[in-house]
Amino acid sequence: xxxxxxxxxxxxxxxxxxxxxxxxxxxxxxxxxxxxxxxxxxxxxxxxxxxxxxxxxxxxxxxxxxxxxxxxxxxxxxxxxxxxxxxxxxxxxxxxxxxxxxxxxxxxxxxxxxxxxxxxxxxxxxxxxxxxxxxxxxxxxxxxxxxxxxxxxxxxxxxxxxxxxxxxxxxxxxxxxxxxxxxxxxxxxxxxxxxxxxxxxxxxxxxxxxxxxxxxxxxxxxxxxxxxxxxxxxxxxxxxxxxxxxxxxxxxxxxxxxxxxxxxxxxxxxxxxxxxxxxxxxxxxxxxxxxxxxxxxxxxxxxxxxxxxxxxxxxxxxxxxxxxxxxxxxxxxxxxxxxxxxxxxxxxxxxxxxxxxxxxxxxxxxxxxxxx
Numbered sequence: 001x002x003x004x005x006x007x008x009x010x011x012x013x014x015x016x017x018x019x020x021x022x023x024x025x026x027x028x029x030x031x032x033x034x035x036x037x038x039x040x041x042x043x044x045x046x047x048x049x050x051x052x053x054x055x056x057x058x059x060x061x062x063x064x065x066x067x068x069x070x071x072x073x074x075x076x077x078x079x080x081x082x083x084x085x086x087x088x089x090x091x092x093x094x095x096x097x098x099x100x101x102x103x104x105x106x107x108x109x110x111x112x113x114x115x116x117x118x119x120x121x122x123x124x125x126x127x128x129x130x131x132x133x134x135x136x137x138x139x140x141x142x143x144x145x146x147x148x149x150x151x152x153x154x155x156x157x158x159x160x161x162x163x164x165x166x167x168x169x170x171x172x173x174x175x176x177x178x179x180x181x182x183x184x185x186x187x188x189x190x191x192x193x194x195x196x197x198x199x200x201x202x203x204x205x206x207x208x209x210x211x212x213x214x215x216x217x218x219x220x221x222x223x224x225x226x227x228x229x230x231x232x233x234x235x236x237x238x239x240x241x242x243x244x245x246x247x248x249x250x251x252x253x254x255x256x257x258x259x260x261x262x263x264x265x266x267x268x269x270x271x272x273x274x275x276x277x278x279x280x281x282x283x284x285x286x287x288x289x290x291x292x293x294x295x296x297x298x299x300x301x302x303x304x305x306x307x308x309x310x311x312x313x314x315x316x317x318x319x320x321x322x323x324x325x326x327x328x329x330x331x332x333x334x335x336x337x338x339x340x341x342x343x344x345x346x347x348x349x350x351x352x353x354x355x356x357x358x359x360x361x362x363x364x365x366x367x368x369x370x371x372x
Contacts, residue, residue, distance in 0.1 A: 033232025058179025256283030315346035
């Protein structure tokens, strides 16, 4: 059997080692080194934003974004049912209420046609989450937000380098967030970024990530923040990765199209869309959605793939089914059948940037054997 193929392995063969050695040689390993501003400035420029504020991880970016917009007790925030729990934690912790919409069965993103019906007098914001490789259709969402005076939080954690009608993902709405976890197109090991064009929001975000220290009275606090600073070493990694983003996107697209070709005759699996009218898939991960006529669910197929030496991951577990949220009394009697089916039947296969053609071929052959 081939060596186990992990679901993700980052590619770190650019200037990563050079920049990290510079951090070590100069002693700038904390959150005050020169790579931080350099990474922030270049990332902001690439994503078409005025400000970029680096933080310790993608969840921290969402936490800061929610707090910076003043979302608080009794406010409602519309989010997709099909997403990671990071999107909901700060909403709940600040006393606000998450309001869910189901998924679009074709693009796998939130079903934007359900948003307007969920708006109430307490709605404060819409959190848009781009899923797996294709962006949400943003123009109708932006129009809804403008009509009702709502804030937009754009979670672009999986969209490094993706565009919507040729405009960078991460450049929409009041505030945007990114993750730099090792499975992302750009990684800093752990890390995240908050982006905005608003000077006041940017200042608030910088304060919130740094314990809300004051410039003139450092240890006198008017507001509670967090210690969410990114280190110079993380920023050095991020800068080296950002330099190669275009190559990474091309590589991911080639990998995705290779998988699609290998699976093209499998009628029992829904493959990711290659494109929409507003974007070409960047295949952050390569997901598969099993037809229920196979008699198999994702858990069984992932178990069989593991036996063949191939790593997989399940799709997101829907927010309305999360035990911790149900114990809080949230989403009682709510059903989101598309999101439920995605978790039950969906999973993704090895998709990391270091994946080789032979590993793609082996992973696809293993899947075909299981489904034959």
